[in-house]
Amino acid sequence: MDHQQVIRDVTARLPMASTVTEVCQATVAALARYTPATIAVLLHVRGRLRCVAATGSWQVFATVAPDAGIVGRVYTRGKSAVVPDVAADLDHIPVRPDVAAEVCVPVLDPAGRAVGVLDLQWTGPADLGSWQATAERVAGRLGARIVALGGPAESRSEKLLRHAAAMTAASTEWDLMAATIGAARDVSALATAILVLADRTGPQLGAPTVAPGELETRMRAELAEAGPQALRRITDRAHRYGAGYTLGESGHPPTAEHEPLVRAGVRTLMAVPVGPPERGGVLLVADERLLRPDPTTVNLMELLAGQAWSCLDRLRTLDRLREQASSDPLTGLRHTGPFGQRIATATPGRTALLAIDVDGFKSVNDTYGHQAGDRVLVGLARALEGALRQGDELYRIGGDEFVAVIEVTRPEEAVRVAERLTEAARRIGRTISVGVALPRPGESPELTLRRADQALYAVKRQGRDGVQLSAA
Template sequence: MIRDPAPPGTDPTWNDVRVDHQRVIRDVTVRLPMASTVTEVCEAAVDALARYTPATIAVLLHVHGRLRCVAATGSWQVFATVAPDAGIVGRVYTGGRSAVVPDVTADAAHIPVRPDVTAEVCVPVLNPAGRTIGVLDLQWTGPADLGSWRLVAERVAARLGTRISALGGPAESRSEKLLRHVSAMTAAGTEWDLMTAAIAAARDISTLAAAVLLLGGRGGPRLGPPTVAPGELETRMRSELAELDAPAIGRIIDRAHRYGAGYTLGEAGHPPTDEHHPLVRVGVSTLVAVPFGPPERGGVLLVADERLLRPDPTTVNLLELLAGQAWSCLDRLRTLERLREQASSDPLTGLRHTGPFGQRIATVTPGRTALLAIDVDGFKIINDTYGHQAGDRVLIGLARALEDALRQGDELYRIGGDEFVAVIEVSRPEEAVRVAERLTEAARQVGRTISVGVALPRPGESPELALRRADQALYAVKRQGRDGVHLSAA
């Protein structure tokens, strides 16, 4: 005996104990071949089942590490995605075996989608090779023949898996791809990683063969980083663009920012604009150009293919969203870098200060690293006589002179008002003294004198004690008349 489905607005306690399950299977079997996409297949299965049972029904397919709800009915709220090991659905997916739960309150894994559910049947959706690609889940609020519905669900799931596989298997929509790539860009820790992720995302979302970033800014236009394993077209594009002069690259960027995103229409016989001739020379037939960032410091995202294609406006819109999100992430990374630089630098001289200095001296190598304690001679007199602004100018000029006198790899820190410390790597003490003498000469060249104390950390000696010895050597110079260098005893 067949029970007619409850019409909308009627008693929700209607049950399906006496449903003709063979008819359910036949109905689903007829509907699935008429669906032309994976989403339509899942919706057809859910709609067919919903005609015969008041159960909450959902099809979840495994897409990029998550169980994604592709079709559902009968609940106040469904979860868009579920972790593949979460809930009864996750248990069925990972185990590949059906689950019949007559009392969901006794199963802690049950994920509540409505408060009145009492029972659940969940079965795996398998492809023809027997691999689990998702689950079919049914939840009841009243009496149901769970054993029979398990058999029905398994047979429906088998047909579902076969049809889904024939259509190419579970796949992300382009908007879902965009969300996934945006998450990867947000998690990027460096500009290089971010831009590499953005370029890879552009290729994936557009399905075009190549993507290249051209970047503007104060340093002049330049190429962004290459993608991992770039194709032939992308390699040729990068090589051609690398040969262009800055004005030619600037014109490509300017066109995108002047007029907005542009794309070819996939029609042969139309000449390219002057800016894009270099790309056509290397085989580009289809091109989407999307502005990247603001005109004064941004660039352009070029997505291309050798095939003569017709990108639809939705593709271009998604690439615009991608470029906008990538720029926001890049701007955030640059802002954080500026804040880190400000936090670790002396705002007056630009030198690193006590925080980074403490980290640096904690890593010194005994006998190979020298600490040079530096003090400006007569600095208090300058401040008292001419004022703090004059003193600031002295410190700024002296900091630049000392930096210029140091060797590549030597480091200079400002650790107090007129106190500096240089950390240098040397092979013997005499080398450290020579560097210190170069610093005193550099100070004289800008009309100042400094006193420098030199100490090399001893084996087993703490960096703090080594710095104290350098300070003591500095005060020895002060006692001897300033403007000189003294080496602490080994």
């Protein structure tokens, strides 16, 4: 084997490759002409050793943790490994069952830092010492060429995969919108992105980025001034005709719905539908520069928009399920679970509990039936909610038992709120009895509620339809 010829062959091929991927593929192809070994180049990209080029094998790992296997060991230590018997090395990662020996060398940049590894595995006898020296020289030339081309980098599809994982992990709509916008900018390489999503009133501008640039600020201002109809036209166009892009060239006037974006300075725009027409929105990815977004970029944005809608729909479904789990299905009020959590945070002397019982409710059920009783409870729930102040909370904790949790500055304020509730009940032809209690220092929420109940029973004994404050 003329190892000098191997090195000359690889060296001659490297300048002809114009990308990091092509350089790695050329290296593997050149080496494969001189040895039957299984060959792979793995480069360090965002915390993983990513296989960029390899010869055929039953399984080639797309990524490997930088501390896993012989390749991870070589990368981490920056030193070559010669393994004459892979069965004796616990770090060996099997890619084919008949591999006997392995040579792995670090791919170093001109400063001596590892940027990846060059790995060769043999199924039969091989001059491992000679191949180690050859592989190290090849890896040195490979590393210099990789750095000259800008170093290892993610492909756009790899970026999309990484961002998709971040979007899936988002726990709120706000986090999801931020992740989607960041992904759109990173994958498309355009300056800014805006997400428009529909709510009950129509399309709305989504959350802005943490530090919006000038173009995003101008786009938001122009779209806000143009009003909801402008957003609706942009969204409808995307859903009716599909994703599209514009080059914004001079001499070609924009369509009416794009005029606010042109006024903002947009010259390149991709508009991608998000979700179904009746509930979704549109992803706008834009730049002030006059660029030519190729169809592949638009396709990637379509995949991103699909992932965004899938994650958004999941979050909204979970919110609905949580709301259903924490709400009374009849009245829509929260029930005992959330109530227990709320009173656990009650502030002594400031948080008042109002225990409420519907007077004569049993006779309604007995005389007119449970459907009539349900109508009474629903009507009363709405009346009581309307009488409470902003920030006050109403819970249904039993058949005809309600509790209001309110923040007050003194007991008399709690009594006045309770009296407003009794007046609201009278206006719909019902009466209620209300017991009021404020937590004492060191008192458990359960005991506070018990005192409110005792005050309520005192109202019942006195003839119902009234308010009683528990003794301090």
